[in-house]
Each structure stands twice: as C-alpha cells, then as structure tokens.
Amino acid sequence: MNSLAFSTKDRLLNCAEQLFAEHGFASTSLRQLTALADVNIAAVNYHFGSKDNLINEVFRRRLDDLSQRRMRALQEALSVSSVSLEQVLAAFIQPALEISIEHEGGAAFVRMLARAYAEKNERLRQFLSDNYGHVLREFARAIHASVPQLDRQELYWRLDFIAGSLTYAMADFGLIRRQANVSEQDHCRLTAEKLLRFAVAGLTTP
Numbered sequence: 054m055n056s057l058a059f060s061t062k063d064r065l066l067n068c069a070e071q072l073f074a075e076h077g078f079a080s081t082s083l084r085q086l087t088a089l090a091d092v093n094i095a096a097v098n099y100h101f102g103s104k105d106n107l108i109n110e111v112f113r114r115r116l117d118d119l120s121q122r123r124m125r126a127l128q129e130a131l132s133v134s135s136v137s138l139e140q141v142l143a144a145f146i147q148p149a150l151e152i153s154i155e156h157e158g159g160a161a162f163v164r165m166l167a168r169a170y171a172e173k174n175e176r177l178r179q180f181l182s183d184n185y186g187h188v189l190r191e192f193a194r195a196i197h198a199s200v201p202q203l204d205r206q207e208l209y210w211r212l213d214f215i216a217g218s219l220t221y222a223m224a225d226f227g228l229i230r231r232q233a234n235v236s237e238q239d240h241c242r243l244t245a246e247k248l249l250r251f252a253v254a255g256l257t258t259p
Contacts, residue, residue: 061090061092061096061100062100064090064091064092065086065090065092065096065097065100065101065107066107066110066111066114067090068086068089068090069081069086069090069107069108069111070111070161070162070165071089071161072085072086072089073108073111073165073168074161074162074164074165074168075161075164077168077172078108078168078169078172078174078177079172079174083097083104086107105176105177108174108177109177109180111165112165112166112169112177112180112181113184115152115159115162116181116184116185118152119148119149119152120185120188122148122151122152123144123145123148123149123188123192124188124191126143126144126145126147126148127141127144127145127191127192127195129144130143130144130195131195136195137199138196138199138200138253138256138257139249139253141192141195141196141199142196142215142249142252142253142256143245143249144192145192145215145219146219146245146248146249146252147245149219149223150219150222150223150241150244150245151241153223153224153241154237154238154241160224163220163223163224164224166220166223166224167220167221167224169181170217170220189212189216192212193208193209193212196208196212196256199256200256200257202259203256208256211255211256214255215251215252215255215256218248218251218252219248222244222248
C-alpha cells in the first residue's frame with residue numbers, strides 16, 4: 054500500500070519497523086527513517102519525542118494486541134476443569150504465530166523482535182519487561198501447575214528456550230520453508246503443532 058495512505062505517525066511506525074528489522078536499532082538513524090517515511094525530523098519529535106520512545110511505540114502497537122490475545126486464550130484454557138500443559142502452551146504459541154502472518158509488516162516485526170533480544174539495549178529490555186513481563190509470569194504460573202517438579206530457575210530456563218524457539222519459528226529463519234502448495238495459515242498451524250510437541254517434551258523431560 055502507498056505510504057501516503059497512512060497517517061504521518063503510522064508511516065513513521067511502519068518505516069521504523071522495517072528499518073529496525075533490517076539494520077537493528079543502533080544502526081538505524083533518524084535521517085534514514087525520515088527519508089523513507091518522507092517526513093522531516095520535526096515529525097519524529099512531535100509524535101515520539103525521541104528515538105527511544107519511537108522504538109517503544111513500534112513494539113507497543115504489536116505487543117499490546119499479542120498480550121491481549123494470549124491472556125484471553127490463557128483464561129479460556131484455564132476455565133476448564135482439567136486443563137493440559139499443551140492447552141496452556143497453545144495459548145502462548147498460537148497467537149504469536151497468527152500475528153506474524155495476519156498483519157501487514159508482521160514478518161518485519163518478528164525480525165525486529167529477534168533483534169531486541171540479540172542487541173544489548175537495556176532501555177528496550179526494561180520497557181518490554183515493565184509492560185509485558187506480567188504476561189510471561191502468568192503463563193509461568195499456569196505452566197508450573199502442570200510441571201510442579203521443576204524448580205523456579207529450571208522452569209524459567211526452559212521457558213526462555215521455548216520463547217526463543219517461537220521467535221525463531223515466527224521469523225522463518227530455519228531450514229523449513231513453506232511449500233508452494235501450502236497456505237500461510239496451514240503452514241502456521243503445522244508450525245504450531247510441531248512447536249507444541251517440542252515445548253511439551255522440553256518441559257516434561259526430567
């Protein structure tokens with residue numbers, strides 16, 4: 054879609070997401086951003102105030118939606134009397150995979166998310182922890198109920214590995230590529246099935 058169809062703020066967010074995904078946060082300059090978005094630097098200052106705030110808002114517009122979807126799915130899973138570990142994990146995994154293909158720019162967002170963990174940006178990590186850490190803690194509590202034999206530290210190690218695997222799968226970095234005769238939705242469902250089995254095995258192995 055032509056960038057002129059978006060508001061100035063949306064253009065800045067879309068272009069920032071693209072540049073951050075391609076070049077990282079430190080290597081992307083405001084000059085690059087304003088050139089791609091076809092705006093002046095005053096527009097960045099007006100809408101965001103600083104580059105750090107811009108980075109936060111790029112994440113916020115996707116992660117607010119993702120967090121709400123995850124929490125709704127978790128509440129639905131926990132509403133049944135005998136919820137399984139797989140159901141809880143599905144509430145964490147499936148919304149993320151869906152968002153990666155539903156939204157325009159979803160793939161760029163996932164690559165940007167991967168960079169957030171790879172780059173040592175403490176301000177960004179703190180922002181993500183402050184605003185979305187509660188979602189991970191809710192899932193950790195629900196998962197721990199299914200694997201009470203794991204102590205807290207071991208549980209968090211394994212959840213870190215699962216979250217990393219999910220980001221990797223969402224970004225389509227791996228050896229598996231969607232076949233030409235398979236829709237993105239079907240590929241997403243298959244990815245979720247494979248990742249769920251992997252995650253269950255990882256959490257239940259002694």
